[in-house]
Amino acid sequence: MKLRLVRLIVLCLAVPAVARAAAADPMLFTLFLTDGTSLVSFGEFARVDDRVVFSLAGGSSAEPRLQVATLPASKIDWPRTNRHAASTRYQWYASTRGEEDFLRLSDNVADVLNQVVQNTDRTKALGVAQEARATLAEWPREHFGYRQEDVREILSFLDGIIADLRAATGVSSFDLALVASPPPIEIQPLAVMPSPRDQVDQVLRLASLTERASERVVLLRSALDLLDSAATIIPRRDALPLRKAAERQLEVERDTDVKYADLSHRLVDEATKGASRARVDDVQRVLNKVPREDAKLGGRRPETVQALRASIEAQLDAARRFRLLQDRWTIRRSLYRDYQRSVSTHLTQLVKSQPDLEAIRGLDGPTPETLVKLRARLRGGAAYLERMRPPEDLKTTHDLLVGAWRFAENAVNERYAAARAGDVRSAWQASSAAGGALLLLSRVQQEIRESLEPPKLQ
Incomplete structure (x- = not known):
């Protein structure tokens, strides 16, 4: 086994140190089309679902002018394009980092083998050798198939060493984790910048x-x-x-x-x-x-x-919804009219009270006599309205009407109390209540009016 180790270490150390080459030209790929023509891509292309995205090569190598483009994937002759792409990647890797990476791999394998030689525990030495083999077997596939024949030769030596270590440790079975080697690379001419x-x-x-x-x-x-x-x-x-x-x-x-x-x-x-x-x-x-x-x-x-x-489909959906609203309004129109008639007396009372509420809001009256009459006219109206059962879709409007009535009552009561006590703070509270009553009354009038009109397309 020592002879095997020595030969393998010599093989690993014999890899020449080659300086990393500098790429003088850009990395270009050829996209072969199904019609027999081709396009040159500046850099890698990407297949995204049923399309291919790439940068069309233009300009010069020193000053490229790139045009991002897409094509249906069905337009590409994929077997031919993939073979040429594999060749391009292999040659670029070989001319830039290939030898440097392979030298690093060889040094690592040599270090591992030194550990195997020096380790007196054969079981541990076997584990180190097996781990090195797994890394070595994966290397060509992860490095574009570069120097895979050399890697295969090193693997054959390493397998012999592992077999000797297994025999020395009494392990009879030898289960190799087989890793498929990449197919041989068919070297093709590199693409050049088009004229x-x-x-x-x-x-x-x-x-x-x-x-x-x-x-x-x-x-x-x-x-x-x-x-x-x-x-x-x-x-x-x-x-x-x-x-x-x-x-x-x-x-x-x-x-x-x-x-x-x-x-x-x-x-x-x-x-x-x-x-x-x-x-x-x-x-x-x-x-x-x-x-x-x-x-x-x-x-x-x-x-x-x-x-x-x-x-147009959005308009069709809008037409269907609008037609449904119109039909609904036609069905419920009589309910809306009945509701308007049922609250018309109270609504009229509030409308007639607007000038007095405006005066209260402006802290400008009305007279105590008017306040007494207004309070009598409003008394009990909110309770009556609360007992009513409005149509379901006018319930919010009806709640606003009840609120307007209560605000009006509070405004009149607060204003009368302020006048009797000469309390300005109470007068301001009455002003706020009057403002609320006028605001809600305006909303109620608008919503009842809209409920009686045919719906409009929003």
Whole structure:
């Protein structure tokens, strides 16, 4: 076993120390499309649900101009894209941190083996060796498959050492925790920054593939900016057709936006009018128009149509609720009128008392004789009102009426007491009560008036 250990330590220490390479160019990935073309992504791309998010490479390596873009995941040739991405990650890792990390791993394994050699407790030595093996077996998978053949060779030596230690400790079974090695990396040429002409082609190709109009417009404008900045690089005979194509497509997009804006305004206006009249069928007919009108325009704005449907559906819901309120009011209208008639006498009494209550609030009368008459007129009114049974949805209004009456009674009583005692503080208390009575009376009048009117769409 000692011979095995010596050979393994020598193998680990023999790994050359390679200086970390500096990346001269940005890390670029190639997205291969199902139509046979490709796009260059500056940095990693991300697959989010059914879409791919990436930064379209542009500009130069020194001064990149990035355009964040998305594509449906179904547009990507994933087997080919993933193979190239694995190759790119492997080569970048190998040229930057690979040797440095592998050297660190080798040093760690050599240290562990030294512990095994020096440890007289074979059971502990076996545990150390098994732990080292588990770490070593995982390393290629966690490091893009880098130097996995070398790791496999070290593992074979280490397995022999573990077998010897098991024999020395009397352990007969040898259960290895098998870890699947990453598949061999197929080295492919690294992507390079596209030329100015290729960058324009990429942007226009992406604009033709994207489903979102807002992204398409941004990409087309980006293509025009690229043509402007590369005017001295791209020959005029090549740039002119590209510019005309981008400008023509932008004009189509603007015209389409105007048509969909007009459609949205017209249909929402129709739906709003129908809802304001509680005509559910009218609003439903407007909603049914949406797919037909969208088809006439080529179905080119799914986001706009989705928002339009949501607006009309909100109006449809409002029309249904409004119709229900109208029907409810029709059923209960007679109850509201009966209630108005039942409280009309008391309401009239309070209305007639308003000038006197205004005088009390302003600490300006009325005369003691008037107060006596007013007190007699108000006496017992609150108790009578409390015995009444108003409609359930007018109970709050009725409570306000009772409160207004009690405030009026308190105002008259306090004012009379203040006049008899010459007490200004009591006069102010009467003023507050009168103000409360006038405020509640105004609310009661408004709510009874509204209950007798047909409901309005909020």
